[in-house]
Ligand SMILES: Nc1ncnc2c1ncn2[C@@H]1O[C@H](COP(=O)(O)OP(=O)(O)OP(=O)(O)O)[C@@H](O)[C@H]1O
């Protein structure tokens with residue numbers, strides 16, 4: 001999970017850097033102190049970035065979760081190969097495969113659904129003026 | 130109501146001096162415009178006044194009190210940024226309310242104030258809109274509104290109109306001038322557009338490379354530029370320059386001549402030049418007359434028709450280019466010979482260092 005940290009730091013850094021400096025300066029001219037400048041101006045503007053970073057981090061963690069869970073046992077397998085194992089030379093366990101896939105996808109789907117607006121805005125943030 | 134004084138203000142970035150000691154008095158209710166070419170330090174100077182940039186040296190006084198170390202909001206200023214810098218996540222009302230809220234103004238008073246300002250700026254219909262849903266002109270109005278509601282002692286503008294199209298820029302120029310007349314707040318306005326400077330300013334400050342070249346009313350700069358730089362910078366199309374030599378010096382002025390002969394008596398103080406000294410003669414396109422008897426002979430190389438005016442690009446025998454402004458009906462044609470006369474009273478002479486020789490009489494409109 002710690003392996004995600006660099007990408008998260010890097011993404012957040014980019015998003016915070018994208019916030020136009022004059023807007024923060026306008027806040028200061030309006031009388032905002034350092035804390036208000038961060039909480040009322042900077043954070044709301046970086047929110048799409050924070051949301052998309054959070055989602056990405058969740059996806060990465062979830063994909064690793066099975067691998068981590070099984071790490072101590074003999075059959076350590078990442079999520080993808082765990083699902084793939086249901087299609088084996090002994091036959092295609094379609095029901096099990098579907099169930100495992102659904103379980104694997106569901107949380108991301110639910111979380112992604114709620115954050116999709118933020119995510120799309122986040123990924124295009126700064127692309128156009 | 131405020132008076133702003135700059136006392137030998139300096140700014141250094143990484144050991145490089147960007148503002149090299151600017152001293153300036155900005156009177157109460159005055160509209161002062163900083164102009165100068167890109168990179169001359171206009172924004173830096175304005176941002177130091179605003180408190181967004183630290184002052185490396187000198188004193189900044191507002192109403193007699195030194196404010197160098199005061200934070201921006203405590204200086205009683207409001208700034209309008211070139212990029213508008215509205216809070217994109219707040220609607221127009223909240224944008225204008227933010228500063229008032231931070232200042233602790235009660236809700237009812239805030240509402241009253243914002244409604245009033247929104248009405249004068251014709252923004253009442255857009256109070257619920259987010260900045261992203263507004264046109265450039267409307268965003269600019271919100272930025273101005275956000276500055277006005279706080280009742281600042283001094284307004285600071287950094288190229289506020291440069292993102293607008295030409296028509297809107299003209300309209301906003303008039304609106305800003307009207308607003309200034311009504312609010313009577315001291316205003317400092319940065320632009321590199323000399324039309325904005327000429328039309329709006331009570332006082333223009335011409336900057337070059339961090340140094341003040343001249344301070345004066347628009348017509349003072351137009352009629353009595355102190356040096357070549359100001360002469361070239363103020364006025365559009367720009368002033369024409371011709372190399373000349375002094376022929377004779379009399380009480381009524383200095384007679385100069387070009388290589389090929391024609392001489393001209395320019396009414397400047399006789400004491401500032403020596404005989405046979407090389408000078409530069411400056412004459413604006415609008416002060417050259419087309420005259421069949423004129424003693425300057427040239428050839429028309431280009432005709433620019435602006436409708437009300439025509440600009441003729443004329444080359445003289447020695448290939449010097451002169452731009453001549455004449456009326457819109459002038460039937461000038463390319464490659465035709467033309468004879469011109471320079472209006473001696475409106476000519477300027479500059480010495481080898483580029484400093485203007487003092488005119489004998491002041492223009493009546495140049496305060
Ligand atoms: N943060 C900084 N660090 C180093 N140099 C800077 C910094 N900000 C500005 N400068 C330099 O200071 C000089 C003046 O910049 P400034 O932005 O004041 O110019 P300007 O007159 O406003 O120009 P423009 O008309 O292009 O806006 C420039 O040469 C610029 O490179």
Ligand SMILES: [Mg+2]
Nearest residue numbers: 171172173287
């Ligand atoms: Mg600038």
